Amino acid sequence: MKKVLILITLTALLFGCRGGNSGGSKTGPAKTVSIGIFIPGVMSGSPLYEMLALGVQRAAAENTGVETTIIEGGYNQAEWESRVTSMAASGDYDLIVSSNPSLPAIASEVSAKFPKQHFLLLDGELSGNPAIYTMRYNQWEQAYMAGHIAALVTKAAGQGQTRIGLVAAQEYPAMNDIILPGYREGAQAVDPAFTVDFRVVGNWFDAERGAQLAEEMIRNGAPVILPIAGGAGAGVLQAASEAGAKVVWFDINGYDLHPGTVVGSAVLHQNRAAYEQTKRYLEGRLPFGSAEMVGVADGYVDFIEDDPHYIAAVSGELREKQTLLVEQIRSGVLVLGK
Numbered sequence: 001m002k003k004v005l006i007l008i009t010l011t012a013l014l015f016g017c018r019g020g021n022s023g024g025s026k027t028g029p030a031k032t033v034s035i036g037i038f039i040p041g042v043m044s045g046s047p048l049y050e051m052l053a054l055g056v057q058r059a060a061a062e063n064t065g066v067e068t069t070i071i072e073g074g075y076n077q078a079e080w081e082s083r084v085t086s087m088a089a090s091g092d093y094d095l096i097v098s099s100n101p102s103l104p105a106i107a108s109e110v111s112a113k114f115p116k117q118h119f120l121l122l123d124g125e126l127s128g129n130p131a132i133y134t135m136r137y138n139q140w141e142q143a144y145m146a147g148h149i150a151a152l153v154t155k156a157a158g159q160g161q162t163r164i165g166l167v168a169a170q171e172y173p174a175m176n177d178i179i180l181p182g183y184r185e186g187a188q189a190v191d192p193a194f195t196v197d198f199r200v201v202g203n204w205f206d207a208e209r210g211a212q213l214a215e216e217m218i219r220n221g222a223p224v225i226l227p228i229a230g231g232a233g234a235g236v237l238q239a240a241s242e243a244g245a246k247v248v249w250f251d252i253n254g255y256d257l258h259p260g261t262v263v264g265s266a267v268l269h270q271n272r273a274a275y276e277q278t279k280r281y282l283e284g285r286l287p288f289g290s291a292e293m294v295g296v297a298d299g300y301v302d303f304i305e306d307d308p309h310y311i312a313a314v315s316g317e318l319r320e321k322q323t324l325l326v327e328q329i330r331s332g333v334l335v336l337g338k
Contacts, residue, residue, distance in 0.1 A: 055274025
């Protein structure tokens with residue numbers, strides 16, 4: 001198991017203590033607070049997990065007496081629970097932080113064995129466990145914005161096509177129940193005739209398979225594709241570039257990946273979420289036992305509109321339509337999510 005340890009120098013008293021589910025900070029003797037950052041995968045090439053670690057580390061750096069440890073779980077999801085269990089069993093961590101829709105269920109199982117272990121989990125949802133706090137992103141909003149720009153670009157191509165693509169690494173509840181239908185709904189807001197060609201790679205790293213699926217989609221009349229496939233997304237991007245098709249990126253700003261090919265970026269500001277929620281924990285304000293959902297109006301979900309590559313790749317008319325949609329979501333005129 002790959003393990004990276006980052007130690008923040010201890011120089012003063014730390015306020016806040018383990019658990020911290022009361023409102024307001026606590027004072028006491030100098031104490032080292034240890035935070036374990038569990039990466040459900042690997043850090044390298046996973047910007048969302050890199051943002052998770054950076055956010056936690058930033059909050060830790062602002063407080064004396066806090067150390068953070070990054071532990072990678074690897075691609076085999078079947079091993080994640082045993083690795084989180086090992087972290088809790090060690091007693092080394094006051095708080096375990098992670099991000100993945102599958103982590104709340106795993107943490108709940110681990111918590112039953114180690115009830116004193118506290119968890120801060122992003123991108124997932126579970127309420128009622130006094131040792132677990134979760135924050136879920138409104139990915140219906142995120143997917144809706146992605147589907148909307150994909151459909152706008154498809155319609156503007158003037159070929160009469162009403163199909164867009166989505167390449168997923170795997171099927172999982174958030175993909176099947178939130179992202180896929182949200183993506184479809186966003187496209188159908190442009191034209192009710194739109195359908196989604198949905199295909200699954202089978203893993204998060206096979207770029208060759210991602211390219212094959214994208215090529216098939218493009219041949220079958222889906223000129224804009226959304227990959228949510230980890231490393232396999234690079235294959236989708238390459239295939240689209242070679243075929244003159246377009247790509248919408250998810251979770252991070254992807255315009256720089258292939259200027260002109262990436263025509264939209266529906267993003268999560270996970271670094272901000274990780275920083276702010278870790279800070280709440282260190283200040284004794286994190287409401288363990290609760291589950292919160294955040295979206296566009298809260299500033300955690302967004303669509304990148306000011307990138308010069310987006311401005312160059314998408315006409316002003318289409319950008320205005322996309323901006324109107326984003327503003328409707330941000331203002332609450334359009335309410336999305338489940």
